[in-house]
Amino acid sequence: MITKYIGRSFKRGCIQLVRRPMYFLLIVIMPILCSWFLMDLIKGGSVHLVPVGIVDQDNSSMSRLISRNLNGFQQVNISHRYNNFAEARDAVQRGEVLGFFFIPDNLEELALGGRQPVVSFYVNYAYYAPGSMQYKGFKTVSMLVNGGIAQVALRTVGLSNEKIASALVPYQSHVHMIGNPFINYNYYLNSTFVPCFLSLFILLVTAFSLGLELKSGLSRQWLKTSGDSMFLALIGKLVPQTVLFTAVGWFIQWMMFRCYDFPLNCNPWNMLIAMFLLVVANQSFAVLMYCFAPNFRYGTMLCTLLGMVSFSFTGFSLPQEAMYPWVEALGFTVPIKYYFLIMVDQALNGIDIYYSRFYYAALIGFTILPMLLSWRLKKECMNPVYVP
Amino acid sequence: MAEKLKHSKFFLWCIQVLRVCGRELLLVFRDTGVVIFFLVLNAAYPVLYALIYNTEVVRNEPIVVVDDNRTPESRDFVRRFDATQEAAVIGYAANMQEAQEAMYNKSCYGILHIPRDFGQCVGRGEQAHVSLYCDMSVMMRYKAYFTALSNVTLALGSEKLDAVVEPVLNMSGSIVESRQVPVGNPAMGIASAVLLFILPLVLQQSMILGIAMLHGGSIERRRRNGGRDPMAVEASPGATIIGKMMCHQIIYTLPVIYVLHYVPLMFGFPQNGDILHIICLAVPFIIAVSLMGQTLSAVVNERESVFLLFVFSSVIFVFLSGVSWPRYLMSRLWWLVGDCVPSTWMVNGYVLMQSNGATLYQVQHQYWMLWLQVPVMFILAYLVERFINRRRYRSWIAASEDNPNILTRIELAKNGVG
Numbered sequence: 039m040i041t042k043y044i045g046r047s048f049k050r051g052c053i054q055l056v057r058r059p060m061y062f063l064l065i066v067i068m069p070i071l072c073s074w075f076l077m078d079l080i081k082g083g084s085v086h087l088v089p090v091g092i093v094d095q096d097n098s099s100m101s102r103l104i105s106r107n108l109n110g111f112q113q114v115n116i117s118h119r120y121n122n123f124a125e126a127r128d129a130v131q132r133g134e135v136l137g138f139f140f141i142p143d144n145l146e147e148l149a150l151g152g153r154q155p156v157v158s159f160y161v162n163y164a165y166y167a168p169g170s171m172q173y174k175g176f177k178t179v180s181m182l183v184n185g186g187i188a189q190v191a192l193r194t195v196g197l198s199n200e201k202i203a204s205a206l207v208p209y210q211s212h213v214h215m216i217g218n219p220f221i222n223y224n225y226y227l228n229s230t231f232v233p234c235f236l237s238l239f240i241l242l243v244t245a246f247s248l249g250l251e252l253k254s255g256l257s258r259q260w261l262k263t264s265g266d267s268m269f270l271a272l273i274g275k276l277v278p279q280t281v282l283f284t285a286v287g288w289f290i291q292w293m294m295f296r297c298y299d300f301p302l303n304c305n306p307w308n309m310l311i312a313m314f315l316l317v318v319a320n321q322s323f324a325v326l327m328y329c330f331a332p333n334f335r336y337g338t339m340l341c342t343l344l345g346m347v348s349f350s351f352t353g354f355s356l357p358q359e360a361m362y363p364w365v366e367a368l369g370f371t372v373p374i375k376y377y378f379l380i381m382v383d384q385a386l387n388g389i390d391i392y393y394s395r396f397y398y399a400a401l402i403g404f405t406i407l408p409m410l411l412s413w414r415l416k417k418e419c420m421n422p423v424y425v426p
Numbered sequence: 427m428a429e430k431l432k433h434s435k436f437f438l439w440c441i442q443v444l445r446v447c448g449r450e451l452l453l454v455f456r457d458t459g460v461v462i463f464f465l466v467l468n469a470a471y472p473v474l475y476a477l478i479y480n481t482e483v484v485r486n487e488p489i490v491v492v493d494d495n496r497t498p499e500s501r502d503f504v505r506r507f508d509a510t511q512e513a514a515v516i517g518y519a520a521n522m523q524e525a526q527e528a529m530y531n532k533s534c535y536g537i538l539h540i541p542r543d544f545g546q547c548v549g550r551g552e553q554a555h556v557s558l559y560c561d562m563s564v565m566m567r568y569k570a571y572f573t574a575l576s577n578v579t580l581a582l583g584s585e586k587l588d589a590v591v592e593p594v595l596n597m598s599g600s601i602v603e604s605r606q607v608p609v610g611n612p613a614m615g616i617a618s619a620v621l622l623f624i625l626p627l628v629l630q631q632s633m634i635l636g637i638a639m640l641h642g643g644s645i646e647r648r649r650r651n652g653g654r655d656p657m658a659v660e661a662s663p664g665a666t667i668i669g670k671m672m673c674h675q676i677i678y679t680l681p682v683i684y685v686l687h688y689v690p691l692m693f694g695f696p697q698n699g700d701i702l703h704i705i706c707l708a709v710p711f712i713i714a715v716s717l718m719g720q721t722l723s724a725v726v727n728e729r730e731s732v733f734l735l736f737v738f739s740s741v742i743f744v745f746l747s748g749v750s751w752p753r754y755l756m757s758r759l760w761w762l763v764g765d766c767v768p769s770t771w772m773v774n775g776y777v778l779m780q781s782n783g784a785t786l787y788q789v790q791h792q793y794w795m796l797w798l799q800v801p802v803m804f805i806l807a808y809l810v811e812r813f814i815n816r817r818r819y820r821s822w823i824a825a826s827e828d829n830p831n832i833l834t835r836i837e838l839a840k841n842g843v844g
């Protein structure tokens with residue numbers, strides 16, 4: 039009997055999927071296209087050659103050396119030279135350059151006379167990533183100026199090269215960037231943003247396909263095909279989508295880890311299973327939202343809102359410990375957070391799966407949660423009311 | 427003369443425009459879904475977003491120290507590291523394994539390792555080494571540790587340099603002082619950087635969603651009424667588009683001022699732009715977005731499919747505007763795609779105004795590009811309205827005359843019946 043109901047419910051789910059081209063567009067085409075968009079956009083890897091300006095009021099051999107050195111850096115690219123401060127400021131305001139290096143007049147004279155001239159660099163942090171890169175470049179070059187003068191001075195008094203090196207850089211720091219040694223922006227951003235994008239699609243499609251039953255008033259018939267069992271009805275409706283989304287998710291992972299060489303330091307199965315669990319957890323999450331708000335408009339809005347905001351409150355860009363505690367707590371209410379933590383532990387850091395056990399469990403937990411509340415959805419399905 | 431004017435084609439056309447505008451206003455305020463998009467979303471979403479990022483910067487990022495040296499020098503180094511605003515030492519670990527364990531359990535996100543010969547090297551005047559291991563899952567963590575470490579090594583380094591150089595050059599302090607002046611976003615916070623990009627985008631997306639939902643409602647009415655919309659006003663395609671556009675302009679007056687002026691005020695984001703200049707920039711933006719919304723809404727077949735079709739585009743548009751990956755590094759293709767979206771120009775103009783205090787004159791490039799989009803979008807909207815939408819309505823009317831139930835039956839079939 040049950041197999042008959044499952045079969046009927048499943049058939050209905052498949053027919054609905056096939057008859058609306060929009061589903062195919064949003065389950066298969068758009069997620070892959072959007073993932074490719076994000077990965078192709080940032081394929082350069084790191085922010086470099088930030089267009090900056092230089093104001094050289096000294097025009098001495100030293101100031102020219104500075105600007106030559108600065109242009110030699112990978113981080114910045116001196117695209118414009120300005121005669122004075124006002125011109126440079128105007129260029130920053132027009133967006134022509136993202137910052138500038140200011141060399142005052144008499145720099146060389148004051149420096150050699152030991153009267154401490156000041157060079158300043160104006161960094162536009164309105165553009166965050168280029169701002170940080172500019173700072174790196176500007177800071178290093180101003181250190182080098184100091185070092186250059188000191189080196190000449192120390193050599194004239196007869197110090198050895200080793201002594202000079204240790205006097206100039208007495209503390210050498212070595213920074214080890216675990217898992218992403220090139221500070222590749224693509225690896226960092228897209229290993230989280232792309233799955234988050236996919237989960238947005240999953241939430242939207244699930245919410246839409248549930249809501250459509252309520253809207254069209256066919257929800258009672260939907261329940262009838264599966265023998266008045268909400269569980270079977272949901273299985274029939276969502277499993278065909280699960281299959282497609284999982285296939286798309288795995289394809290996206292293949293793109294990430296094979297085509298774009300994202301770090302994958304674990305057994306690939308750990309990530310493949312995580313992706314499958316992410317798909318199911320997100321579908322269940324959408325069902326859960328419908329159990330809370332069994333109404334097409336509010337159910338879908340809730341899914342949309344959480345799907346969009348999860349790009350921010352799950353701590354991909356601002357780390358969770360830096361957020362307000364309530365925002366941090368909110369982050370743990372969406373499935374993508376756990377996928378993100380699994381990704382960090384497994385793919386990026388390659389640590390033992392033991393440390394990620396709770397995250398896998400949480401994703402499974404999301405799947406169970408709506409079963410407890412499905413009576414609310416069932417009640418609504420028996421008496422569907424559509425509020426436009 | 428007045429009589430002549432009354433019967434002139436232009437006058438009748440203007441009347442049509444006003445009637446469309448009035449009807450559109452009525453439809454908007456009768457529809458809770460659209461009111462949510464046009465007003466509630468604009469009121470609430472920027473606030474929610476700002477609250478998420480409002481802490482702006484990373485402070486006291488936890489780190490574990492493995493000190494194999496245990497000398498006054500190494501302890502001094504760790505003390506200074508702990509004293510930076512970016513990092514906080516949460517404890518010492520006996521060895522690297524123990525520190526790793528702390529990192530795996532997410533008690534900390536970095537390890538500072540001081541090797542055995544650290545104190546000796548400092549004492550002998552040789553280069554001393556320290557190692558920082560950091561988790562790369564979130565860039566801001568790495569940035570915090572990196573900044574803390576480089577500030578400590580530079581400060582300690584310049585003290586030592588002074589000690590060596592002072593007897594030679596007869597001066598203390600560095601030879602050339604350097605000073606960073608953060609402009610635009612003096613707090614160097616992420617909220618001040620990201621939110622200004624998001625705000626105009628919220629306006630654009632809410633408007634597109636609302637317009638598409640209105641269109642979806644109209645399509646549903648047509649489906650029920652044999653291809654005719656009882657709520658629609660008879661008007662030429664041009665008058666329909668311009669009338670609707672006027673309605674959107676009227677409704678968006680308040681959201682534009684609230685989102686672009688008051689939200690930065692509420693959260694203390696950079697607000698160096700002149701409100702009048704910002705409004706001037708927003709005028710072509712709102713017109714272009716309204717026209718773009720009317721063009722895009724042709725793909726909508728029911729009210730709720732707007733969620734599916736347009737919500738995700740926000741992420742694409744935000745990336746195209748250059749918030750996290752700068753536009754000058756984008757490939758030619760994505761650069762051009764970005765050029766076609768009104769938000770790209772609006773966002774960049776708005777950020778320059780609010781962060782760097784640019785005037786309208788200084789962002790004239792963005793301003794004119796927005797005006798350039800207006801005729802282009804109008805032509806697109808006109809073509810879509812005239813050759814896709816209206817043709818479709820006519821075919822529906824013709825089909826319904828043969829079989830009155832055909833449209834609802836097609837819809838039912840799509841829902842899996844029959």
